[in-house]
Amino acid sequence: MLSVAGAALICIFAFEGGLALPDYRDVIINGGFDSNAANWSHPENWDSLDSRGSATSGSIRSINNRVAAGVLFEIEQCVPVEAGGRYRLSADAYVAPGQQRSPYPGIGVFWFTQPGCPGLGQPNGPPTLYPSFPTNVWAPVLSYFDVPAGKSYARMELGAGRGPGENVSPFAVVHYDNVRFSRVDGLVARAVLPLLISE
Numbered sequence: 001m002l003s004v005a006g007a008a009l010i011c012i013f014a015f016e017g018g019l020a021l022p023d024y025r026d027v028i029i030n031g032g033f034d035s036n037a038a039n040w041s042h043p044e045n046w047d048s049l050d051s052r053g054s055a056t057s058g059s060i061r062s063i064n065n066r067v068a069a070g071v072l073f074e075i076e077q078c079v080p081v082e083a084g085g086r087y088r089l090s091a092d093a094y095v096a097p098g099q100q101r102s103p104y105p106g107i108g109v110f111w112f113t114q115p116g117c118p119g120l121g122q123p124n125g126p127p128t129l130y131p132s133f134p135t136n137v138w139a140p141v142l143s144y145f146d147v148p149a150g151k152s153y154a155r156m157e158l159g160a161g162r163g164p165g166e167n168v169s170p171f172a173v174v175h176y177d178n179v180r181f182s183r184v185d186g187l188v189a190r191a192v193l194p195l196l197i198s199e
Contacts, residue, residue, distance in 0.1 A: 026180045027080060027182070028180055029077065031091075033057060040077050042075060059177040062105075062159055062175075064159070064172040066162075069162060069165070071106040073106065075159070080152060080153055081151065082152075086146050086147075088180070090181075091105075091107065092139070092140055093140075093175065094137070095175075096175075099170065105129075107158055108124065108156075109145045110123050110124065110154070110157070111147065112151065113150060116153075129161060138177070
């Protein structure tokens with residue numbers, strides 16, 4: 001027999017702070033690149049390669065055309081955030097085999113006060129880099145970020161890195177798919193569903 005009263009107590013407990021349930025609200029638009037790369041910088045970098053092998057979806061390519069070793073952050077999106085919140089930036093990344101100078105993914109965040117993320121912004125800190133990333137396989141990349149006081153917008157950056165060398169062409173390319181930027185701290189009391197327990 002199910003007890004609705006028990007469920008109500010659990011919901012009240014959650015509202016009052018007894019359950020620190022993570023809030024996975026994703027603020028990214030078109031992070032799955034179903035048919036295009038709309039809402040991202042360089043939407044022309046959409047590609048039909050999909051992390052799940054879907055024939056109707058794809059990914060976005062971050063392309064590094066520089067000679068110097070390091071990461072070029074070319075793919076960006078500006079989204080609203082809540083000051084003081086903790087967010088997780090995650091994605092699936094892919095590096096095709098056979099590329100020169102060992103391409104690898106890198107992710108980072110800049111903070112802003114205005115929509116559209118104008119100007120340089122406040123860097124969160126050093127980007128998260130994956131210099132030993134495997135090739136020919138989709139693998140996850142992720143990092144956590146705490147929104148500074150007074151900041152209301154974040155610009156996510158997805159980059160392509162390359163190791164030492166002198167050749168430029170072919171360019172270093174990293175694919176990204178399933179990009180999410182989700183708040184993961186605090187309560188989700190407003191989203192708690194009744195939890196039914198057996199007597």
